[in-house]
Amino acid sequence: TQLLEQSPQFLSIQEGENLTVYCNSSSVFSSLQWYRQEPGEGPVLLVTVVTGGEVKKLKRLTFQFGDARKDSSLHITAAQPGDTGLYLCAGRPNDYKLSFGAGTTVTVRA
Amino acid sequence: DAGVIQSPRHEVTEMGQEVTLRCKPISGHDYLFWYRQTMMRGLELLIYFNNNVPIDDSGMPEDRFSAKMPNASFSTLKIQPSEPRDSAVYFCASSLSSLQETQYFGPGTRLLVL
Numbered sequence: 001t002q003l004l005e006q007s008p009q010f011l012s013i014q015e016g017e018n019l020t021v022y023c024n025s026s027s028v029f030s031s032l033q034w035y036r037q038e039p040g041e042g043p044v045l046l047v048t049v050v051t052g053g054e055v056k057k058l059k060r061l062t063f064q065f066g067d068a069r070k071d072s073s074l075h076i077t078a079a080q081p082g083d084t085g086l087y088l089c090a091g092r093p094n095d096y097k098l099s100f101g102a103g104t105t106v107t108v109r110a
Numbered sequence: 111d112a113g114v115i116q117s118p119r120h121e122v123t124e125m126g127q128e129v130t131l132r133c134k135p136i137s138g139h140d141y142l143f144w145y146r147q148t149m150m151r152g153l154e155l156l157i158y159f160n161n162n163v164p165i166d167d168s169g170m171p172e173d174r175f176s177a178k179m180p181n182a183s184f185s186t187l188k189i190q191p192s193e194p195r196d197s198a199v200y201f202c203a204s205s206l207s208s209l210q211e212t213q214y215f216g217p218g219t220r221l222l223v224l
Contacts, residue, residue, distance in 0.1 A: 002152065031210075040217065040218075041217050041218070042114070042201050042203070042215025042216050042217055042218055043153070043201075043215050044215070045212050045213070048212075088152075088153065092209075092210070096209065097155055097158070097166065097209070098155065098209075098213065099155075100152055100153040100154075101152065102152040103152060103153075
């Protein structure tokens, strides 16, 4: 059983559309991270959210941390083919080892 | 900086053979992590080192797996004997000075055990 549940598992959209990926848990996290992984490469950190209710923006990407610090979402506006990849959320229960969700595979069609 | 370096990038071996995966962390990083990624289980932490000392190996699946870090710039993950269910992508990552700091991942080694 995954500590962090991500949904959807797969997402395929047309260039220019918006998308949202969710990361949920029954546990409270001191922080949550989002990574993007491209084929044949390792995950790369996009953002860390620390405060409940926090919203961070990274160009067309918006990250939100739930008020109770149990969930997070990633919203991409006007998706581009370069956004294609595996998006992983990760958290540290009890501020200890990093635990990853199973990931959401996003495909943006030109 | 060259980032985390892993070798080989791809490994195909037969069941029962010994497999050794190698990692060079980013210079100056005190923490080194070994992860395994599969479709079924996602990305799992196997073991991590702090200043070359293994701190937590609770994620190592069984005694067939072992990891060493003889110095600050080199670590190995060994599987002996290998089994088909060990087929996965193995990642090495390093972070600067604490568990909470950003982990930088290598490109991974894709292992296929026939």
